[in-house]
Amino acid sequence: MATTNRQATTLALAHALTAAERGLAVIPLSRTKLPALRSPHRGDPAAPPCHGECGRFGHGVYDASTDPRRIRELFAAAPWATGYGIACGLPPHQLIGVDLDTKSGTDSSAALRELALRHLFTIPPTVVVLTPSGGRHLWLTGPRDVAIPNSAGRLAPGIDIRSAGGYLVGPGSRTDHGTYTTAPGTGHLPPAPCPRALLRLLLPPPRPQGATAARPPAHGEGLIHFVQAAHEGQRNTRLFWAACRAYENGLTPDLLPALIEAARATGLTEQEARATIASAARLTTHRPQTPHETPRWAP
Template identity: 80%
Template sequence: MATIDRQARTLALAHALSAAERGLAVIPLSRTKLPALRSPHRDAPSTPAPASACHGECGLFGHGVYDASTDPARIRELFAAAPWATGYGIACGLPPHHLIGVDLDTKAGTDSSAALRELALRHLFTIPPTVVVVTPSGGRHLWLTGPPDLAVPNSAGRLAPGIDIRGAGGYLVGPGSRTDHGVYSTAPGTAHLAPAACPPALLRLLLPPPRAAHPGRAPDSGHGQGLIQFVLAAHEGQRNTRLFWAACRAYENGIGPALVAPLLAAALDTGLTEREARATIASAARLTGHRP
């Protein structure tokens, strides 16, 4: 068993370094699929600031996905600090790929692949050829990429039972990782592929609008005032997402060009820079089939 563990650790580091060469930021994982390094703040008092507020600024290892790196020297240091690691995680949402993981689970009574096909038929999109990782239980991870100016949130079962999404702040178990349940491997014929761009229709499903500040107020789609108010109500951390959603709705309703200036002004009012706001509106235009 000791020999097998040593081999698993050596292979995990080798696979992690290979992933980093492709621009994928990685962290070491234990056999439980959890980050191998525990938080350095686990025994710290919660005051004056909670330990969870630190995302690695302290300089220590143990911050989960925030430790992820593409630097070979740092990756070796991470694995040296966790000699029990037998796998690696790939951070999602980071440049240059801005990875989005579609996790198709195989829980009892759940056909997540059929659910994804039904979603694709209903919303008129197809999943392009892309990297597919097969899990020990027979599930699949589809690797897609997203726009650099949008943060796709993590979700579990929101799209359909058995379909989980790994986005910003999440990670995927990398192929070659060994866990308590077996080894993750790349599906035949997909290892040489680059992660494909997320279809626009699917991307819109992955970016649900945050709850409106006034849920009883119906948007005035005729003049777009509701969409503008929706953007104005954004708080820090949801400004880009709200602007993108509102711009998509505007273009879908045929009022996109007329709302560019009002949406831009609303976005600037929330604290976005003009460059960020224009890029987000342009992304919405492209993803809805319009010229920015």
């Protein structure tokens, strides 16, 4: 088993280095598809949000790199890694991942075709990665000056979007459910530009005329970035943690609109975001949180 794991890690590193040669920043992933390196700040409720400024590994997509030396160091620190993640939204590609899921019981491919017919766009030939569950990841590129939010099911049921702050599981990665592979005939292609009509659908809805953007207090921006970087499976927990820290440090209510906006950008509804924040308010109001009660997912 140890030999098999070493072989999987060696293969994952080789695939990650190949991706880096194409300008794609990568991180090691575990068999669960999560970043293989845990946060160095876990268990410290007083630690401020950190995106790698501390100089240590374990900050998710903020560790992502195209530097072969750094990538080897990341994998050396995570010898249990069996896959790699590709950070989205970074230059030179500004990668946008269209994740056509099959777990929701909906036909996400049909939903995308319907959107394409309704809004008059076609998906150009591009890299397509096949997932072990039968889904597909379409790789597209976005403009440098446009921030595409991550979302889950907002475009259509079963269609998730990975962009800045998110990542895609790279082809060649091995997980508990199987191996991610490149669809035949697409591996040599560069990521294609996202059609303009689709790009418009991916952007946040325009604000009503006269409305002003929610601006967090300067000392709360780290919490906002922490929520914005959440991917599927982390959205509620990251929002809950950030809201707890905000209440404990007296940053609300000024920070509340910005937290909700950040959560919506990750795919949560406003109702879900408000419910999570309300739970954080109840916890921090009725009893202080002690170190041994800190959730395991806290950074």
